[in-house]
Amino acid sequence: MAYIHITDLELAINYWRQHEPSVDGISLPGHTRVLAEIYAHMVYSRVTRVDEKYVPEAALSAWRLWYATTPDTPCIAICSTSQGDAVCKGCGRTFEEVQLWPQMTPVEKRAAWRRITDEGTAWRFNKYAERAVEGFGALSNQ
Structure with a gap:
């Protein structure tokens, strides 16, 4: 099994926050929003990693785009x-x-x-x- 660690989600979220800032300071643009949903679920569930097969394709795609910059x-x-x-x-x-x-x-x-x-x-x-x-x-x- 391949797992994504919560700190990698944080890095990806921060990357997208910088590269696609919120237009109104409240709403989250697409990439940030889909990653933040997974992140929030992990925090709520008190887990530090998630199996990639349970990550929705939109979030996994946003994560992979961030990964390509590392x-x-x-x-x-x-x-x-x-x-x-x-x-x-x-x-x-x-x-x-x-x-x-x-x-x-x-x-x-x-x-x-x-x-x-x-x-x-x-x-x-x-x-x-x-x-x-x-x-x-x-x-x-x-």
Whole structure:
């Protein structure tokens, strides 16, 4: 099963609020409205994720359009799975996720993104971020 997390709905809603603002400050334009209906139901039901098969097509379409504006892959071009690691040190994806990424659905990809972001152990989240800050600091001191 592929699930959409509530925070991804929030991101999509905020994207559409910015790109299709309310004309009167009260009513919600189409994309925002269909996503907000799912979001409200989730909040009311106190759930943090919803199986994509239960998301109405209009909301799923709005979510997919938002998704198309996000980075597709967490890859940082340092793939340790090619060296035999079960989990890539660079991006945090499993060997299977790296291999199947082109065939994965947007919902499956977002689930992988959520997992690696929550774990925060991949180099994309620490070693290179630290180096960038260190490099910026060194440049600003010159």
